[in-house]
Amino acid sequence: MIVIMKVNASQAAIDRVQFEIEKLGYIPRPAPGESRTLIGVIGPKPLRGKQHLQALPEVSDVLDISTPYKLASREWQPQDTIVKVGNTSIGGNKVSVIAGPCSIESYEQTKIVGEAVKSAGGHILRGGAFKPRTSPYSFQGLGEEGLKILKQVGLEVNLPTVTEVIDTEVLEMTAEYTDMLQIGTRNMQNYTLLKEAARTGKPILLKRGMSATVKETILAAEYILNEGNEQVTLCERGIRTFVDHTRNTLDVSAIPAFQRLSHLPVIVDPSHAAGKRHKVLPLALAGVAAGAHGIMIEVHPNPEEALSDGPQQLVPADFKDLVDRTRMVAEAVGKRLD
């Protein structure tokens, strides 16, 4: 439920309604607006007491919300959220470019890529230090050493950084070294990790699960927002279908779907969806044409020697070309990439 206070209700009135909500066994979450305050009513118990709240003199209306999420919904916040990441931001009228190697393999590799990302016009440097791998025998990442390299290169090329956090044990360490935390597709419904990552206060890049619906993805974001962290960016990265010509099927229609239901920015990751280099460019352009707030691209100086996901990583020159083309499509749809 959402309680809509009367216009210009006093703080005392707001406090009183919050007290009533608590008496009913729920948690009130006030959202002060320019002219009036909304109060989200949250609680593990089946929601009751709508009539009681409606009868309070300070209350204008009480809405049952049909969507199971609240804080992430457009009803709750009509204007777009802008997520701040270091010296840049994601959302609004801007197309952000997040790029870097799949795995951080060495300082040299990361430095080459970091400079390439910066000079091509990228905004955030990505790189994996802990890799969740389907096989226990695959390369699992450099760990803390990788985090240190990422941070150092980020400082040297003046780009904020994002890296995947794979469990609560390395969460604190990961949060110390990077500007934004990525929750991977396999962890989208790892609720403990969502909640604890939220509590670090860092902006979160939340990847859609491989078989998650749009609604389930927004509900995962709701776990983060419900901890008081509103800096969430959603990421469409392809879904599991019967299709065999790509690794996953990039669900471009999810971009307008997310944007209609939620105020959170949405980016696309064409690299993981495509699985192959030559499809990364068309999917990146398609994502931006459909309204994405950004793209995330894997770049490697020597993809054929990469320790993970070689076939989908771009060399720096192709990446530069991709950013230039993306900029033109961004402008064609009334956005800017600068």
Place this chain on the structure above:
Amino acid sequence: MIVIMKVNASQAAIDRVQFEIEKLGYIPRPAPGESRTLIGVIGPKPLRGKQHLQALPEVSDVLDISTPYKLASREWQPQDTIVKVGNTSIGGNKVSVIAGPCSIESYEQTKIVGEAVKSAGGHILRGGAFKPRTSPYSFQGLGEEGLKILKQVGLEVNLPTVTEVIDTEVLEMTAEYTDMLQIGTRNMQNYTLLKEAARTGKPILLKRGMSATVKETILAAEYILNEGNEQVTLCERGIRTFVDHTRNTLDVSAIPAFQRLSHLPVIVDPSHAAGKRHKVLPLALAGVAAGAHGIMIEVHPNPEEALSDGPQQLVPADFKDLVDRTRMVAEAVGKRLD
């Protein structure tokens, strides 16, 4: 197999190799090129005799092709096919706009839409006269009366026309009234219809089946090409997935996949994939950004009164806006919509 003749082989040499192919029990399909002729080797029997053909003096090489299609493949024809439809064409550097009502309901409705399509810059007028409907109790189309209306309006607004042909019984009639024949998603593997539609000589718009792979779709096109009709346009219209926020999931990555494997032009149908009006625009733009040679859009003067698929049809004003935005994206990716 494909037999590659020596450069400037004489007609007698080509004839002789064809004769040898026939002796082996296959059908030869010569494809004369500027400097050399290729001969496709087609046959129901397991392919044998490669060594025999390779030993012929006029033969440069014999390729086993790993793909199960030949005539539709890039190996067979490296340059893009341009499909001619009345006074326009599909393919190459151009973005074509095919638009019209889902069902032809009356002359008045079709005329309003036809004029809107023409004035917005559309190239081909579409409209359904025979509707394949999931329920036997749904509106099944106006039949021949619908075909007459479509033809008349096409002539009046000076646009070639395309309509779906649903079975071999109405094929001849449908071919008489329209410039291009559409094979619908449910009929993509109706091989009898594919072959007989091919024999009319009309250009064919072949929609991908709802659960067909890219390879299966190209194989369906191969049935048409194998009848000697090379005027085939493929159409990505969305696939069946677990996703519930759209009717079907537009598989944008199929566009570069088709173009890599085949020389046939590929358009997208965002209307059927989206199922809802507000997703038609972003999906159309995404399709063109990913490299589609055209878009197919449903337009209706009063979508809420449409006899079929109302929720996904655009009003003329929104359609005009969509064409204008599509033009900008087309130019951003180096194509033109004029």
Place this chain on the structure above:
Amino acid sequence: MIVIMKVNASQAAIDRVQFEIEKLGYIPRPAPGESRTLIGVIGPKPLRGKQHLQALPEVSDVLDISTPYKLASREWQPQDTIVKVGNTSIGGNKVSVIAGPCSIESYEQTKIVGEAVKSAGGHILRGGAFKPRTSPYSFQGLGEEGLKILKQVGLEVNLPTVTEVIDTEVLEMTAEYTDMLQIGTRNMQNYTLLKEAARTGKPILLKRGMSATVKETILAAEYILNEGNEQVTLCERGIRTFVDHTRNTLDVSAIPAFQRLSHLPVIVDPSHAAGKRHKVLPLALAGVAAGAHGIMIEVHPNPEEALSDGPQQLVPADFKDLVDRTRMVAEAVGKRLD
């Protein structure tokens, strides 16, 4: 809508209500029962006039039916349909075994299999004469020669026969030679074929489309029933999913779903779902345990030499073993296979 007449309403009363239904622009379809008559109200127009019909004195009630199908629904006919095929039947408490080669390749091959099917306890002999193949270059079947062989072997081993009919052009010929007509998975929504096959009066084996929902499959059956042919058997044969360890995913839960919604018998085809021999047995047993009225199995004397679908065909000895095990499971769930 369904009009429920009063108990023992006279024929004159029934006629009068039918006349009123026709005046409203619909088609009445009376279904006389033991004590009262139901009248299905069918029509292409949006259904109106419920109140008018409800006001007629002879009418007990008028039901809006939420399901888009009528004749195939359990509401319309609560008791199970028994489909008669030659000297046997499908449905009720019995588990039917339909078996034979994927393609009829020769009299000798078919005779060996026919005798194996008969001696193992099978009820219907199957075999393909016209094969719908994904590639135009694959073996397309023996055609009429195949139909003749199937009929002859059926007579010699005293089993009725079923074969796939692939288009309306060979429909009459196919219907002359066989006892039951199969509509294949690719043709489930080939509505012209459904209607014309229905009109032959032959029992129809309708395979679920590879990506058809349960509801869409029942609607395809409705096309047949709406032509006055009630002898329809549904067949679950596997659906398209992301899964890669089988060709298609046998949707066992569709069996109780069909049976809850419809009175038509349902069999399973584990051969096509499995794609591989060693999965045919467990899937056949699973289907019968879940309530299927029968199984359809591919049998070949030398699967490795089969002209189509070799890897999924059983040799006669393994087929005999499968029937014996299926019989035990049938009895464990209160049915019989004899």
Place this chain on the structure above:
Amino acid sequence: MIVIMKVNASQAAIDRVQFEIEKLGYIPRPAPGESRTLIGVIGPKPLRGKQHLQALPEVSDVLDISTPYKLASREWQPQDTIVKVGNTSIGGNKVSVIAGPCSIESYEQTKIVGEAVKSAGGHILRGGAFKPRTSPYSFQGLGEEGLKILKQVGLEVNLPTVTEVIDTEVLEMTAEYTDMLQIGTRNMQNYTLLKEAARTGKPILLKRGMSATVKETILAAEYILNEGNEQVTLCERGIRTFVDHTRNTLDVSAIPAFQRLSHLPVIVDPSHAAGKRHKVLPLALAGVAAGAHGIMIEVHPNPEEALSDGPQQLVPADFKDLVDRTRMVAEAVGKRLD
């Protein structure tokens, strides 16, 4: 790679080969058999050195294994694993019944269900104390209080217990109270949880991810086996498909697929796949007919008042009926449920 030692190789020989493996940069994992020892060769580096190992005098053969898992494979261990859980076991010729409420709601509720499970012939009592819920506002379980209730009821009705462990923070506590740990479908690729749960030494019930392939599921099990814990039971619980008549599609064919590739026992969870009560019975029978080593069923005294998943829970009387019917199908396929 797997190094196969010569028959009756001495411990010194085995040690020497292990030393060579380590020199190559890999980890040796010896598996002593009755007559000869196999040594798994594990390592993050691309595998090299096969020829070197093959040349050692004590080595009989070195196998490249095409499957990316080793310890979970049939090649590694041909005979079925039997998983011990308290006073019972899962695997082999036996069909195990695991049952209990979705969520533990109170001692009374759990006691009623525990007695029903015991008297119907169930073997293991299940119940959720920590519930991973799609929405942060849904009931999240009783936590430790729930674990205590489950343990107490298990002791009172003399059944071992299993409960889901949702994160590493509650792992130790959960392991203290229960006999078997369940890893849920959303956590199948939560590798940190897999590894730490493995280290408790408790038997693990690993549910297949909603969109995981059979191979990915076995790889998740490999993470557990690689920690030295071989007591893993796999669970097929339905996959995400386009199908809308059930919550998930029970992939019955996964049962023989798992059993062919791996030695680990496989059970089915028809309750979560079905989502609705009336489909639980046919899916349970189908699973057992296809070869499952057990079933997991949700039972609740008053499903309509359940705090989670009410529509799919059975009342005790229906559960008793289900066990009786399952027993008959188990016997029909040569197994026993006792």
